[in-house]
Amino acid sequence: MMKTKASLLTLALLASASCSTPQPGPNVPAFQPIPFAKWTQDDAAYRFYPGDKLSISFQHAPELDREVTIAPDGRISLPLMDPVVVADLSAYELQQILESVYGRELVDPSLTVTPTEFASQQIFVGGEVGNPGVYPLPGQIDSLQAILMAGGWLDTSKPEQVIIMRRGRNGQVMTRVVDVKNGLKDPRKFDVGPLKRFDVIFVSRSRIANENQFIQQYILNALPLDFSFFYDLNDRRF
Structure with a gap:
């Protein structure tokens, strides 16, 4: 009889605990802070965005020159290479990437990337x-x-x-x-x-x-x- 009462008491306590709402510990933050950068007035290089147009000119392979528009997915298509994501890159960063890729096919892959038209600001x-x-x-x-x-x-x-x-x-x-x-x-x-x-x-x-x-x-x-x-x-x- 005593064991039965003890078991019933234990079940009641467990049921009560399961119905209660757990409280967050004292060390749980209300939100996860975002690491924002310090504000500066420096002019950063322009970064490409879908809808922008740019001209790519090869110094020693003019037959590969192209004027392209960045697609909604942020990519452009060029000869001899798979589509490449260029959205959020600066002209210099894109130049470095393209010269690296075309360096596998050309003796001198030197090229110039020039923005020619910007999507709506x-x-x-x-x-x-x-x-x-x-x-x-x-x-x-x-x-x-x-x-x-x-x-x-x-x-x-x-x-x-x-x-x-x-x-x-x-x-x-x-x-x-x-x-x-x-x-x-x-x-x-x-x-x-x-x-x-x-x-x-x-x-x-x-x-x-x-x-x-x-x-x-x-x-x-x-x-x-x-x-x-x-x-x-x-x-x-x-």
């Missing part, structure tokens, strides 16, 4: 603005002008804390919080130079306590497909 303006979305980049504009293009900031916004996200040198992602509102009086408060292709400008609703966490919770999920590809933070280069 776009930026993304999101968050607490009148009309969030993707906008063409009309020349050299700053973050304030971009926000005005998107209908200006809303009454619910914090224009003193606007996040700018950009792909910089070596493909690393850089971020910076700027004060666009007070930048009207002091341009140094939001001086990140002219915006560049695929820059993200995000106007927050409230004070940003943790820039890294804010980006993961609000910005990355709001990006359109093209921008999500451009800011793929699972890419090992970042």
Whole structure:
């Protein structure tokens, strides 16, 4: 009888434990931090993107010269070689790759890669603005002008804390919080130079306590497909 009661008590305790919700340990982080690069104003080399056109000229084999358009999958096709991914490469990086490949067939594979036409230049303006979305980049504009293009900031916004996200040198992602509102009086408060292709400008609703966490919770999920590809933070280069 005693053994039966003990067994029933044990089963009751096990059932109670299985129904309870486990609590995370004290050392479990709320999110995994992203290693963003330090913001710099250096002009990085232009990186190719689908839709761009480029000219490839061989110094000693002009019959192989081609003008090609980068396909939606980021590849180009050239004679004597399989299709090669060129999206996100600079002209110099692509030149080095092509000379290495053609070096197997040519005595002197020296060649020149020249961008001839660029696909649409776009930026993304999101968050607490009148009309969030993707906008063409009309020349050299700053973050304030971009926000005005998107209908200006809303009454619910914090224009003193606007996040700018950009792909910089070596493909690393850089971020910076700027004060666009007070930048009207002091341009140094939001001086990140002219915006560049695929820059993200995000106007927050409230004070940003943790820039890294804010980006993961609000910005990355709001990006359109093209921008999500451009800011793929699972890419090992970042």
